Amino acid sequence: MKTPKFSTSRVVSDRSPHSRRNFLRKSGYGVAAASLFLAGCADDDDIVMVDDRVSLGTGDVGVLNYAFALEQLEAAFYAMVLQGGYFSSANADEQQVMRDLEAHERAHVDFLSTAISSVGTAIPALEVDFSSIDFDSRDSVLGTAQAFEDLGVSAYNGAGRLLTDPNYLLAAGKIVSVEARHAAAIRTLNANGNPTAFANSQVVDSNGLDLARTPAEVLAIAGTYVVTPLDASGLPQ
Amino acid sequence: MKLLNIIDQPHAIDRRAAFGELGRTLGKAATVAMPLAAFFAPGRARAQASGDTVVDVLNFALTLEYLEAEYYAMGLDSDGLLTGDMRETIALIGQHETAHVEFLRSAISGSGGTPVEKPAFDFTANGAFANIFSNTETFMAVAQAFEDTGVRAYKGQAGNLMGNGDVLTAALQIHSVEARHASMIRRMRGSKGWITNAMNTTGAAPADAVYAGEDQVTQLGVDVTSVSSVDRGQITESFDEPLGKQAVLDIASLFIQA
Numbered sequence: 001m002k003t004p005k006f007s008t009s010r011v012v013s014d015r016s017p018h019s020r021r022n023f024l025r026k027s028g029y030g031v032a033a034a035s036l037f038l039a040g041c042a043d044d045d046d047i048v049m050v051d052d053r054v055s056l057g058t059g060d061v062g063v064l065n066y067a068f069a070l071e072q073l074e075a076a077f078y079a080m081v082l083q084g085g086y087f088s089s090a091n092a093d094e095q096q097v098m099r100d101l102e103a104h105e106r107a108h109v110d111f112l113s114t115a116i117s118s119v120g121t122a123i124p125a126l127e128v129d130f131s132s133i134d135f136d137s138r139d140s141v142l143g144t145a146q147a148f149e150d151l152g153v154s155a156y157n158g159a160g161r162l163l164t165d166p167n168y169l170l171a172a173g174k175i176v177s178v179e180a181r182h183a184a185a186i187r188t189l190n191a192n193g194n195p196t197a198f199a200n201s202q203v204v205d206s207n208g209l210d211l212a213r214t215p216a217e218v219l220a221i222a223g224t225y226v227v228t229p230l231d232a233s234g235l236p237q
Numbered sequence: 238m239k240l241l242n243i244i245d246q247p248h249a250i251d252r253r254a255a256f257g258e259l260g261r262t263l264g265k266a267a268t269v270a271m272p273l274a275a276f277f278a279p280g281r282a283r284a285q286a287s288g289d290t291v292v293d294v295l296n297f298a299l300t301l302e303y304l305e306a307e308y309y310a311m312g313l314d315s316d317g318l319l320t321g322d323m324r325e326t327i328a329l330i331g332q333h334e335t336a337h338v339e340f341l342r343s344a345i346s347g348s349g350g351t352p353v354e355k356p357a358f359d360f361t362a363n364g365a366f367a368n369i370f371s372n373t374e375t376f377m378a379v380a381q382a383f384e385d386t387g388v389r390a391y392k393g394q395a396g397n398l399m400g401n402g403d404v405l406t407a408a409l410q411i412h413s414v415e416a417r418h419a420s421m422i423r424r425m426r427g428s429k430g431w432i433t434n435a436m437n438t439t440g441a442a443p444a445d446a447v448y449a450g451e452d453q454v455t456q457l458g459v460d461v462t463s464v465s466s467v468d469r470g471q472i473t474e475s476f477d478e479p480l481g482k483q484a485v486l487d488i489a490s491l492f493i494q495a
Contacts, residue, residue, distance in 0.1 A: 096429075097430075100429065100431065100471060100474065103467045103468060103471040103472075103474075103475070104431070104467075104471060104474060104475040106465065106466075106467050107461060107465050107467040107471065107472045107475040107476075108475060110461065110464050110465035110466075110467065111456055111457075111459055111461050111464065111465065111475075113464075114459050114464045115456070115457045115458075115459050118458075118459070153413050156409070156413075157406065157409045157410050157413055158406065160395065160405055160406060160409045161402035161403075161405050161406050163399075164399075166395075166396035166399060167457060168457075169395050169396055169399065170392070170395065170396060170479060171456055171457050173391075173392045173395050173409070173412065173477075173479070174392065174456065174476040174477050174478065174479070175475070175476065176409070176412070176413055176416075177388050177392065177412060177413060177415075177416035177477040178416075178431060178474070178475055178476065178477055179413075180412075180413035180414070180416035180417050180420070181416050181417070181419065181420035181430045181431045181477075182420075182430070182431075183417060183420075184416070184417040184418075184420035184421045184424075184430060185420050185421075185424055185430040188421065188424070193322070195322035195323070195325040195326040195329075196325055196326065196329045198326075198417050198418075198420065198421040199329060199330075199333065199414060199417040199418065199421070200329070203417075204333060204414055204417075206336065207336050207337075207339075207340045208332075208333040208334070208335075208336030208337045208340060208411065208414055209340070209407060209410035209411060209414065210409075210410045210411075210413040210414045210417070211410070212406050212409070212410055
């Protein structure tokens with residue numbers, strides 16, 4: 001059984017000025033990756049990635065790999081959070097939240113890796129670029145966490161209808177409500193206890209409905225942080 | 238914040254009426270904003286996994302939303318029960334539940350179905366929670382139980398909506414809002430926002446049924462404890478479990494007048 005590992009060597013997090021060129025190259029790569037899978041073709045000869053594109057696959061397995069990619073992103077993020085200056089100086093409640101979220105996302109990754117591998121091909125460990133995040137900054141960490149959790153909720157909400165096996169839909173449902181629990185907690189922390197931030201009009205509309213996004217919308221946003229180019233063209237429409 | 242403005246006006250209008258009026262307004266907005274009838278293409282109305290039609294599932298959800306909406310409306314109507322930040326939080330949650338009621342009623346009508354009538358509720362549970370609208374701790378504990386039940390109830394019905402993608406998506410969008418509510422209320426009460434094992438942190442024994450089975454660690458046939466180094470308790474937190482219709486109705490029936 002393969003469990004994706006996120007060694008720090010695969011995570012771009014050096015914020016020193018000397019790494020700027022590397023940072024720019026990496027972030028350009030990430031943006032290109034996002035636009036690539038959307039466009040479905042590669043015109044930029046400077047970036048060789050067509051042969052390196054990771055296909056999410058088709059059908060239900062493709063949707064599960066899509067979820068797996070997002071869980072990898074979240075797990076890698078919280079692993080970095082636990083090593084950063086914000087975490088080490090955070091209060092007890094915030095430290096517990098961060099420890100729990102890191103554990104939950106890692107559990108989702110471990111589960112999806114195994115479950116997908118038993119019925120198809122799971123995508124490999126993805127390379128991520130967190131150079132835009134300051135892991136010593138509370139605002140940077142909580143702001144990013146909020147974006148990731150809200151993104152995860154909207155992704156699962158939008159992807160449920162793409163699944164054909166009710167067992168997979170139920171498994172996704174078991175995960176998405178936990179992501180929503182995370183989002184509410186993180187939003188409240190990020191808004192310093194504001195009593196309505198957990199489900200305000202940024203994320204819940206006048207019908208009382210949460211956000212739902214298509215895979216194309218989600219991957220365009222995630223592409224800022226995911227370096228590995230993904231091919232989502234096989235996903236159900 | 239319109240809701241707060243309405244509710245906080247001391248002599249303007251009856252508060253309950255204000256809440257109802259807001260709901261009707263939102264309902265109209267829902268009807269205009271979404272072509273709900275378009276959800277129900279002919280021949281696709283039957284739900285997949287059970288004998289329940291999509292309308293049956295939506296009416297089941299509507300019953301729970303009636304319960305939550307009335308509960309929060311009555312709580313906000315109780316002098317001194319909810320103040321400050323807590324009042325703002327509950328007002329927003331109540332606003333969502335009222336919107337869900339109107340949304341579901343519109344969806345059911347749009348399908349040619351008939352929305353079920355609102356049951357007569359007894360939130361004291363026949364006296365078990367006699368101080369439900371005078372004791373903030375009791376009110377919030379029962380609110381936690383309602384929200385965690387709501388999350389489980391929607392999750393349990395998702396498979397029954399697979400024949401209609403638009404309805405399924407809307408149900409999922411309500412489901413995650415209920416989970417946001419649950420997390421917020423739990424944390425306000427000093428619990429984690431997520432459910433550890435099958436732990437009932439409400440302090441009310443009748444709510445044990447709300448958490449029964451939440452300690453599941455096998456997902457899609459995978460014993461997650463065997464493939465992950467994550468602590469078992471945290472693994473149970475990572476997956477919310479569904480509840481079947483009857484189990485949910487058994488919980489809800491405690492608060493419905495016979």
